[in-house]
Amino acid sequence: MTHPLGRWAVIDIETTGIDPSYDQIIDVGYLQFEGTTLVRKYSSLVQYDGKLSQFIKKLTGIDSKMLINAPSWQVVSPEVMDVFGHHLIAHNAEFERSFLSDHFARIDDGSGRESYEDSLYFLSLLFPKMSSLKLENFICDWKIAEHEEHRGFQDSLDLLKVLLIAVATVRRDVELNATLGALFKKYNLTDYWYYKFFSLSDEEIAQLSESIELDLDYHCNIAWEWMYPVDEKVDAGEKLFSLEFNGENLKNIFRNEDAVRLKAPFYKYRESQETLALRIGQSFKNKVHSLIQAPTGTGKTLGYLIPSALFAMSEQKQVLVATGTKTLQHQAVSKDVPGLRRLLGLGDDELKVRQLIGSGNHLCELLFRQSVEEEDLLTNTKEFKEKYTDMFFDLVFFYNSRSHVDDQITRGDLPFVMKRKIEDFSTKESDITVDFRSCTGQSCPFKNDCSYIKGLREAKDANIIIGNHALMFSWPRSFPRPSYVVVDEAHKVEGETTSAFTYEVSESDLNSLNKALLHSQGIGSLFYLLAQNETTEGESTAVITNIRGEVTNTQQLLQDHLNGLPTVVESYFKKRPKYTDIFWNEAPMINRKRTDELGMAIFNHLDSIRFIITNLNNYLLPYHSRWDVKELTDDNQIVAFTRFEKFMGVLDDTQKALEVALDQPEEVAGYTKSLKYHGEHGMSVSASPVNVGKVLHQGLLEISDSVVFTSATLGNDKGDQGSRGIEWATGYSYLEPERRFKSGFYLPATFDYKNKTKVFLCDDTLPIWDKSFVPQTLKKVSKLIRELKGRSLLLFSARSRFEIARELLLEEFDGEIPLFIQGMGNNVVEDFKKSESGILLGMESFGEGIDIPGDALQFVFVDKIPDLRMDLVIQDRRDFYESNIGNEFTDYYLSHRTRSLHQKLGRLLRTEEDIGGVIVVDSRIRSWKGRTMQQLLKLMEPYQIQRTTLDEACEKVRDFVIQ
Known part of the structure; x- marks a missing residue:
C-alpha cells in the first residue's frame, strides 16, 4: 500500500542570482524519501565559468575555484531529474520552481509531474504569530544551527528538521493540534501534502528524525519555550522613593544615584534627564504645552516615564505616550516599563501601563465569520490560496482567543511575504479590518476574544497608555483620548499628520467597491436586516427589489468608467516628462478647466464616478441610521449590521476623497490635490493638508490639557537654528502665549562632541549618479577602514550604490576584516558589535535605529547629505511656509535634511x-553659496563640521581615532 506522503524530496538550490533566464544553478542538494523511508541524499556543486559576485560568495561560502572543477549541469541534471514526479519540499518554493520546472518539463512522460510544496504556507499555519517566516529564524531560534548555511544540501536538511520539530512541538499543545486538524478538514485541505505530513504518527515523526540524526526532544523543548515563553513578572520590591508628584521628589529620585542603582545597576545621574523630567512635570501641572529637545544620551524615555507615572497616579489622570513607530512602542512596553516599575517599586496592579493600537490595526472575527459563511457554497471550487487564506485567519482568531491582549495577533503581525504572494490574503485582511464606525462593541458575539475590544477594556483603566503617533489621530470613540500626552520622536509627527489627514482613493479601492456591489457584499446584509425587521410579512420585498435595482445600475455605471479610466491615466503619465516604471509618478490633480483630451477624459471619468457614488450614498443614507445596535439582540442581525455599516463607511470615505480631490481650490482650500500612477499598482487620487501645523493644533493641542513634544533632533543644539520649522509643524507656534512656554527647551548635549568627534564634509567626489562614484570613493575610504581595522559603518542612500559597495567591500576585505551586511542574517548589528573590528554596511534608513556603543564603531561614512522627498505636498508646504511663516529654505527644507543627517551621525557617540x-x-555642495553652507554648519551643531578633501578627511579621521 502506498504511503500517504508518496515520493517526496526536500530540495534547495543556490544560484548566481535571482533571474532564471540569466542566472545559473551552482549548488543543489536534496533528501529523497518514499513514505517515511530515506532513500537517498544528494549534494553537488555545479560548474560555472562566469564571474561569481562577491555577494554570492559571501552568502554561500562558494567561490569560483570551487566551481571550476565541479560537475557540469549536464552531469548533475540527471541526478536532479531523479526526483521527477515527486513532491518537492522547499522554503519559498517558487524560487526552486523558476529554475527547475523547465528542466523537468523536458522529460515529462505523462506519468505525473512534480509538485512544489512551499513550507512558507505550512509554517505560517502552525505559527500565525510569526511576522517573518525566514528559514534562518527557525534555525537559530530552535538552536538547530547558529545561522542558515545557504548551501543546497544543508539547507534542505535544516528545513526538514524545522518541519519535524514544528509538527512535534505543536502536537504537545493538544488543543492547537486538534484545531489544526479540524481546520484542514473544514477548508477541504486534506489532499494538501502538508496535511498528510502533519498527520504522521509519533512513530513516523521519530523515524524521520532518526534518519537525519535529529535530537527531536531536545529541540522540541527549545521550540516549546519559544512558543510559550514564561512571563517574567516584575518584582516590584521595596519602595525606595516617595510617589508624590512634585519637583522636589523628582529631583530626589534622579539625584539619588545609590538608591537608583539598587534597581538599575547601570544608572548614572544626568542633569539633562532631571531637567527633562521637571519640564514635563511643569507642563502637566500647569496645563501648558511644551517642546523639548533631549539629545542622545539624555535618557529620554525614563525622563518622561517617571513624571508621567507620578502625575497619573497622583492626579488620577491618564497619560498617553505616543512613540514614533510600533517598534518603539513595543520596546517601551517590553523593556522600559518593567524598568520603571522596578525603579518605583510598583507592581502591575499599582502602576497600570497598557499598550493600545488603533482600530485599523485589528482584525474583526465577526466580519471574518460572515465572509466565510457567504463563501461556503464556493468552498469546493476554491483554489488552494483561497482555502489557505481562510484557514490562516481562522487560526489567527483561535490564537487570539487563547492569548493575553498584549500577545494577540494584529495586522502588524501578519506575515508580509504572504501579502506579497497572495492577492486573496491582502484582500481578506482589508475586508475584515476593524472599522471603529461599524464596531458593535459589547453587542458583538465575539467581544470576549476581540483584540480591539480587549485592548480598549485594558486601556480604559490604565494610568499610562503606550501608543504611536497614528493612534493620536484615530482614537477609539468608546472613551476620550487622554488630555496629557507625550509625543516621542516628535520630528516624525509631520509625516504621521499628513497620513492621518490625507484623503485618498486608489484604483484598487474602486475595484473593490465595484466587486462588493456586484456580489451584494454589505448590501446583502441590508436586505437581511430589512427582512428580519418587518412589521408586516412581505413589506420589505418591494423595498429590497428597488434597492437591488439601484445597486445593479450603480455597479454597471461604475464598471463602465473603471474599464476606461486605467488606460487614459497610463497614457497621460507616459507622455509626461520624467516618467518612471519603478516608482510612483505624481501630477497635480486635473480639474474641470482642462482642455487637453487625455486630461478631460480622466477628469470626466473621475467626476462621473464621484457622481455615481454620491447618488448611491444618498440613496442608502436613510437606511444607515435606521437601526441602533444596542436594540439588536439577535447575533445574525448584529453581524448584518456590522457588515452594512462597514460598507457604508467605505462608500462614505470614497465619496469624501473624490469630493476633496476634485473640487476647485476655492471650494476646498488647504490641500495639495494630486493624481498618481504606478505601473504595478495603478492609479491613486489624493488630497493632503498643506498646513500640518494648523491641523495638529486643531486636532490635538486645542483639545488637550498638555502635550509635550520631545525628540533628540528638533533643531541644532541650542535651538537657535532649525527650531522654527518644528514649532510650526507641531502646531506649537499657533498656541496662545498662556498655553505654552515661550519657546522650546533645548537641553545641553550630553556628550563632548567638540573633542570626541571629527566630522568632515567633502565635495571633491564624482556625482552620486556617476557609475564610478562608488568605486572611486571607496578606493580612498577603504584605505582608512583598513588602518582602523574595521570599526566602520557605511550608509548608502540608493540600493544600486549599496549593492556596488557590497561587491567592492567584499572583494577588498572578505577574509581580512569581517563584513556584516544589512539583509544577510537576522543579527548583523549584534554580530558586528561582538566582532569589535568589523565593517557594517547598510542603506540610509538602516542608520537611524541602531545602537552601537563602545569601540566597535569609530567611523561612519555617509554617501550624501540626505534629501527631502519632493512630493507635490512638500513643494506646497515650502511655498506656504515662505509666504506665511518665515524662511522656508533654512527653517523647513534644509532643517529636514540636517535633522536626518543628525540621526545618522547619532550612531557614533552612544556613551x-x-x-x-x-x-x-x-x-x-560645490555649487552652494557661502550663506547656505553657513546655515548648514549652524544647523549641524553641536557637531563642528569641517570642509575638506576626501583624502585629507581620511587622514584626519585616522589620526584622530588612532591616537
Missing part, C-alpha cells in the same frame, strides 16, 4: 567614552 570620525561626501 561618554566613545570617540570617532564621520565623513559625508556630496559633490552637490
Whole structure:
C-alpha cells in the first residue's frame, strides 16, 4: 500500500542570482524519501565559468575555484531529474520552481509531474504569530544551527528538521493540534501534502528524525519555550522613593544615584534627564504645552516615564505616550516599563501601563465569520490560496482567543511575504479590518476574544497608555483620548499628520467597491436586516427589489468608467516628462478647466464616478441610521449590521476623497490635490493638508490639557537654528502665549562632541549618479577602514550604490576584516558589535535605529547629505511656509535634511567614552553659496563640521581615532 506522503524530496538550490533566464544553478542538494523511508541524499556543486559576485560568495561560502572543477549541469541534471514526479519540499518554493520546472518539463512522460510544496504556507499555519517566516529564524531560534548555511544540501536538511520539530512541538499543545486538524478538514485541505505530513504518527515523526540524526526532544523543548515563553513578572520590591508628584521628589529620585542603582545597576545621574523630567512635570501641572529637545544620551524615555507615572497616579489622570513607530512602542512596553516599575517599586496592579493600537490595526472575527459563511457554497471550487487564506485567519482568531491582549495577533503581525504572494490574503485582511464606525462593541458575539475590544477594556483603566503617533489621530470613540500626552520622536509627527489627514482613493479601492456591489457584499446584509425587521410579512420585498435595482445600475455605471479610466491615466503619465516604471509618478490633480483630451477624459471619468457614488450614498443614507445596535439582540442581525455599516463607511470615505480631490481650490482650500500612477499598482487620487501645523493644533493641542513634544533632533543644539520649522509643524507656534512656554527647551548635549568627534564634509567626489562614484570613493575610504581595522559603518542612500559597495567591500576585505551586511542574517548589528573590528554596511534608513556603543564603531561614512522627498505636498508646504511663516529654505527644507543627517551621525557617540570620525561626501555642495553652507554648519551643531578633501578627511579621521 502506498504511503500517504508518496515520493517526496526536500530540495534547495543556490544560484548566481535571482533571474532564471540569466542566472545559473551552482549548488543543489536534496533528501529523497518514499513514505517515511530515506532513500537517498544528494549534494553537488555545479560548474560555472562566469564571474561569481562577491555577494554570492559571501552568502554561500562558494567561490569560483570551487566551481571550476565541479560537475557540469549536464552531469548533475540527471541526478536532479531523479526526483521527477515527486513532491518537492522547499522554503519559498517558487524560487526552486523558476529554475527547475523547465528542466523537468523536458522529460515529462505523462506519468505525473512534480509538485512544489512551499513550507512558507505550512509554517505560517502552525505559527500565525510569526511576522517573518525566514528559514534562518527557525534555525537559530530552535538552536538547530547558529545561522542558515545557504548551501543546497544543508539547507534542505535544516528545513526538514524545522518541519519535524514544528509538527512535534505543536502536537504537545493538544488543543492547537486538534484545531489544526479540524481546520484542514473544514477548508477541504486534506489532499494538501502538508496535511498528510502533519498527520504522521509519533512513530513516523521519530523515524524521520532518526534518519537525519535529529535530537527531536531536545529541540522540541527549545521550540516549546519559544512558543510559550514564561512571563517574567516584575518584582516590584521595596519602595525606595516617595510617589508624590512634585519637583522636589523628582529631583530626589534622579539625584539619588545609590538608591537608583539598587534597581538599575547601570544608572548614572544626568542633569539633562532631571531637567527633562521637571519640564514635563511643569507642563502637566500647569496645563501648558511644551517642546523639548533631549539629545542622545539624555535618557529620554525614563525622563518622561517617571513624571508621567507620578502625575497619573497622583492626579488620577491618564497619560498617553505616543512613540514614533510600533517598534518603539513595543520596546517601551517590553523593556522600559518593567524598568520603571522596578525603579518605583510598583507592581502591575499599582502602576497600570497598557499598550493600545488603533482600530485599523485589528482584525474583526465577526466580519471574518460572515465572509466565510457567504463563501461556503464556493468552498469546493476554491483554489488552494483561497482555502489557505481562510484557514490562516481562522487560526489567527483561535490564537487570539487563547492569548493575553498584549500577545494577540494584529495586522502588524501578519506575515508580509504572504501579502506579497497572495492577492486573496491582502484582500481578506482589508475586508475584515476593524472599522471603529461599524464596531458593535459589547453587542458583538465575539467581544470576549476581540483584540480591539480587549485592548480598549485594558486601556480604559490604565494610568499610562503606550501608543504611536497614528493612534493620536484615530482614537477609539468608546472613551476620550487622554488630555496629557507625550509625543516621542516628535520630528516624525509631520509625516504621521499628513497620513492621518490625507484623503485618498486608489484604483484598487474602486475595484473593490465595484466587486462588493456586484456580489451584494454589505448590501446583502441590508436586505437581511430589512427582512428580519418587518412589521408586516412581505413589506420589505418591494423595498429590497428597488434597492437591488439601484445597486445593479450603480455597479454597471461604475464598471463602465473603471474599464476606461486605467488606460487614459497610463497614457497621460507616459507622455509626461520624467516618467518612471519603478516608482510612483505624481501630477497635480486635473480639474474641470482642462482642455487637453487625455486630461478631460480622466477628469470626466473621475467626476462621473464621484457622481455615481454620491447618488448611491444618498440613496442608502436613510437606511444607515435606521437601526441602533444596542436594540439588536439577535447575533445574525448584529453581524448584518456590522457588515452594512462597514460598507457604508467605505462608500462614505470614497465619496469624501473624490469630493476633496476634485473640487476647485476655492471650494476646498488647504490641500495639495494630486493624481498618481504606478505601473504595478495603478492609479491613486489624493488630497493632503498643506498646513500640518494648523491641523495638529486643531486636532490635538486645542483639545488637550498638555502635550509635550520631545525628540533628540528638533533643531541644532541650542535651538537657535532649525527650531522654527518644528514649532510650526507641531502646531506649537499657533498656541496662545498662556498655553505654552515661550519657546522650546533645548537641553545641553550630553556628550563632548567638540573633542570626541571629527566630522568632515567633502565635495571633491564624482556625482552620486556617476557609475564610478562608488568605486572611486571607496578606493580612498577603504584605505582608512583598513588602518582602523574595521570599526566602520557605511550608509548608502540608493540600493544600486549599496549593492556596488557590497561587491567592492567584499572583494577588498572578505577574509581580512569581517563584513556584516544589512539583509544577510537576522543579527548583523549584534554580530558586528561582538566582532569589535568589523565593517557594517547598510542603506540610509538602516542608520537611524541602531545602537552601537563602545569601540566597535569609530567611523561612519555617509554617501550624501540626505534629501527631502519632493512630493507635490512638500513643494506646497515650502511655498506656504515662505509666504506665511518665515524662511522656508533654512527653517523647513534644509532643517529636514540636517535633522536626518543628525540621526545618522547619532550612531557614533552612544556613551561618554566613545570617540570617532564621520565623513559625508556630496559633490552637490560645490555649487552652494557661502550663506547656505553657513546655515548648514549652524544647523549641524553641536557637531563642528569641517570642509575638506576626501583624502585629507581620511587622514584626519585616522589620526584622530588612532591616537
